[in-house]
Amino acid sequence: MGDKERRKYPRVDTSNIVAYCCLDENGNELDHCMARVLDVSPVGVKIETFQEIESEMIRLNSVDSDDTLIEIKGRVAHSCKIEDGRYEIGIGFAGTEVEKTQFALKLIGVCYRAEPDIVMVKGSQDKGRDRRKYPRVDTNNLISYCCLDEDGNDLGIFMARALDVNPLGAKIEIYQEILSENIQLTSVDADGNLIDILARVAHARKVDDHRYELGIQFLGSEAENTEFSLKLIGFCHKVEPAFVMVKGSR
Numbered sequence: 611m612g613d614k615e616r617r618k619y620p621r622v623d624t625s626n627i628v629a630y631c632c633l634d635e636n637g638n639e640l641d642h643c644m645a646r647v648l649d650v651s652p653v654g655v656k657i658e659t660f661q662e663i664e665s666e667m668i669r670l671n672s673v674d675s676d677d678t679l680i681e682i683k684g685r686v687a688h689s690c691k692i693e694d695g696r697y698e699i700g701i702g703f704a705g706t707e708v709e710k711t712q713f714a715l716k717l718i719g720v721c722y723r724a725e726p727d728i729v730m731v732k733g734s735q736d737k738g739r740d741r742r743k744y745p746r747v748d749t750n751n752l753i754s755y756c757c758l759d760e761d762g763n764d765l766g767i768f769m770a771r772a773l774d775v776n777p778l779g780a781k782i783e784i785y786q787e788i789l790s791e792n793i794q795l796t797s798v799d800a801d802g803n804l805i806d807i808l809a810r811v812a813h814a815r816k817v818d819d820h821r822y823e824l825g826i827q828f829l830g831s832e833a834e835n836t837e838f839s840l841k842l843i844g845f846c847h848k849v850e851p852a853f854v855m856v857k858g859s860r
Contacts, residue, residue: 621651622844626717628657628672632665633683640665645699647672650718652711652777652836654684654702662697663689670701674716682713711777711836718843719747746776747843753782753797757789758808765789770824772797775843777836779812779827785820795826799841807838 626647632640645657655670663686671681684701691697703710751772757765766789770782780795788811796806812825828835 621649621656622718622840623649624717626650626672626720628670628717630657630659630663630671631669632663633667633669634665635667637667639669647717648698650714651840652703652707652714654687654700655714655717657699657701659697659699660695662691663699667704668701670713672717673720675720680713680716682709707832715747715776746774746781748774749780749842751797751842753795753842755782755784756794756796758792758794759790760792762792772842773823775839777828777832777839779809779825779835780839780842782824782826783817784822784824787822788814788824793826795838797842800844805838805841807834 624647628645628647629642630645631642634640643659643661645659648656648658650656657670666686667683668686669681669683671679674680683704685704687700687702689697689699703713705713749772753770753772754767755770756767759765768784768786770784773781773783775781782795791811793809793811794806795809796804799805808829809826810829812827814825815823817823828838830838
């Protein structure tokens with residue numbers, strides 16, 4: 611495998627303790643061991659172990675911030691022996707996109723003691739329920755937003771605070787009534803690079819005389835939405851928006 615990293619998704623540094631179980635080609639359990647998660651993204655993790663993993667497939671187990679068991683199967687993408695008999699191992703998640711992203715965000719939520727709650731988006735069949743497809747992570751980012759008319763013309767640029775974020779959207783706090791349903795969010799990542807995404811206001815609530823809380827639905831592709839949300843998380847928690855390597859990258 612080459613030295614290039616896949617840059618579709620940023621990774622977030624963590625320090626979670628997880629259990630892993632090696633699996634044979636028929637899915638039978640072999641060794642049960644402990645490891646430390648070094649970083650995580652929606653496609654995989656890098657873990658540190660104290661023995662070499664000899665099987666290609668493993669199952670990772672941990673708990674979320676509600677102490678609920680979470681698990682996912684993965685495939686060993688690369689392994690490197692480092693000092694003191696330790697190994698750094700890249701794991702590519704096996705599962706649906708929802709399962710992968712949910713597991714990754716719950717690991718991040720535990721590490722940063724974030725509440726694994728959910729944002730609401732327009733179109734939910736039950737107005738009293740949150741959509742529970744993805745957990746959200748608490749943030750405290752200052753961002754700018756630009757209101758757009760139906761033709762995409764700017765109606766004004768304002769400041770806001772991102773309260774929480776997930777790959778579907780974010781909850782933001784603003785200081786004047788919103789002027790349009792369509793907006794563009796702009797911020798910077800941990801490297802100071804400009805990041806932005808088109809979005810739609812899903813719901814709004816007046817908190818007091820000067821503040822409003824808005825639920826925002828991202829309108830980019832799944833990769834664009836996830837990348838934007840993870841870069842906001844990375845900037846808030848001052849983590850390096852580097853990238854995981856997975857088997858099959860060129």
